[in-house]
Amino acid sequence: MKREMQADIVILGGGTGGTAAALAAAASGKTVIMTEETLWIGGQLTSQAVPPDEHPWIEHFGCTRTYRNFREGVRHYYREHFPMTPAARNQPGLNPGSGIVSRISHDPRVGLAVLRQMLAPYIHSGRLTILFNYRIQQAESAGDVVSSVTVRHLSTGDELVLQAPFFIDATELGDLLPIAGIEYVTGAESKAQTGEPHAVDGDPAPQDIQGFTYCFAVDYAEGEEHLIDKPEMYDFWRPYKPDFWPDRLLSLTGVRPSTNEPVEYEIFPGHGGKFPLFQYRQILDPAHFDNRFGFRPLSLINWPQNDYWLGSIIDVPEKEAAHHLHQAKQLSLSLLYWLQTEAPRPDGGQGYPGLRLRRDVVGTEDGLAMAPYIRESRRIQAEFTVLEQHVATASRPDGVAEWFPDSVGVGCYRIDLHPSTGNQPYIDISSLPFQIPLGSLIPKRVKNVLAAGKNIGVTHITNGCYRLHPVEWNIGEAAGHCASFCLDRNLFPTDVRNHEETLSDFQQRLLDQGIELQWPKLRPV
DSSP: OOEEEEOSEEEEOOSHHHHHHHHHHHHTTOOEEEEESSSOSOGGGTTTOOOOOOOTTTTTSSSOHHHHHHHHHHHHHHHHHSOBOHHHHTOTTOOTTOOSSOTTOOOHHHHHHHHHHHHHHHHHHTSEEEEETEEEEEEEEETTEEEEEEEEETTTOOEEEEEOSEEEEOOTTOTHHHHHTOOEEOSBOBHHHHOOTTSBSSSOBTTOOBOEEOOEEEEEOTTOOOOOOOOTTHHHHTTOOOTTOSSOSSSSEEEETTTTEEEEEESSTTSSSSEEHHHHTEEEOGGGBOGGGOOOOEEEEOOGGGEEOSSOOSSSOHHHHHHHHHHHHHHHHHHHHHHHHTOBOTTSOBOOTTEEEOHHHHTOSSSBOSSOBOOOOOEEOBSSOBOHHHHBGGGOTTSOOOOOTTEEEEEOOOEEEOOBTTSOOOEEEOBOOEEEEGGGGSBSSOSSEEEOSTTSSBOTTTHHHHOSHHHHHHHHHHHHHHHHHHHHHTOOHHHHHTOHHHHHHHHHHHHHTTOOOSOTTOOOO
16 A cells, blocks of 8 residues: 655655755745655755856845855855865855856755755754655646645655645656646747747747756866776767767867857866866865865866757657666766867877766766756746746847746846757857746646746746756745745635735745845836
């Protein structure tokens, strides 16, 4: 017999959005069950090994209070537990890795430790239960209400039936949607559907989905040798050249995302003034630490050369998805082997054998992140869908993004789409600081489910700016608070959004919890 568990709110997926949703719901006094397929909560921040992609004002405004607490918690963790130099310890805006991509490039294990600390009171009190290594198997519904979700342990096969008044889908691929019969879309919409300037011509392309990446960590010591075994698919990946790429993928020639023109990289800075890939996502800078401990430069490898786009893992047979996941792992290992053995050096030599795969950083035997970095998910057919016309700079002659009266948060990032399974190159265009409408979290029919990640009501295009760390956190946090608010008032989310006074009350709750609903100087137009 399957064991049953009940809670006020069940959150499916313990990634960035799911963790934020759990924190919000538990802090609101609700009992919560959260499932997670891996052994780590945190998603992009931890198990996917991606340093935070953030906007320029993140240190001052433009994120939720709890996300800011997480960021400061990371800095505090380093100051408390690492042998830092006095100068580094006293830096208010400490960037542990001095990485280019983020003002707080940090080790995923530190991010995990801080998230565990933030959730600890709720876990230890029993208010929050986290089920690791569980995946959704089936769902039961009564009309337009989901009544239960069955999850299965990936190792033991044990099944649990989870029952709750509200469910939050925070999985990386929107896994609840097909299983519960919730209407959704995938891939690229057409211009005829959305009117977006950068949507595809002709018919929609539901299997044209951004590539995903298996990230990994390496440190470096000149003069040492840490060669991995030659990957089984190296002879496939070594000569591979995409149609839209100026050279082989495994090379130091890529494309500039904003123009798709060729660009030259270098591995380490200072050898020709090119963009230094190692420093791009460097998560440990030895200059910040006591050199007696032997710290080495450490970087997470999420580069153009290991984006995988040869096939989709969404709505394809399980065997096909497994095939693409395997090939993506082989691409990342092949990139490392190429870096160790064949990458051109400024001194005329080849290879950097001193690059050492750090399996401990990501917590796996193969040295690749526990989960692939997913850029694009199934997306709910929502009460409201954010379009390119709402946020793209070129579409907004007044220089202000669309005003959403049901705002539940804010975000800012360029519309950044990576090469896709449809053999499409980058789409990288300017966007304006935007709001997150509550309507984008609410399915158009099913009443007691909220989206809490990349599965919200955005398009293939606007996913490119709504998918980053602080935005996903804000989405998840808003979903957790919305479900809690609905339980308090015996409402469904659509009731909250479509009743002016109730919406105002809910937005005031968000403001009280430190969630910003608008950008400075952003007003209705």
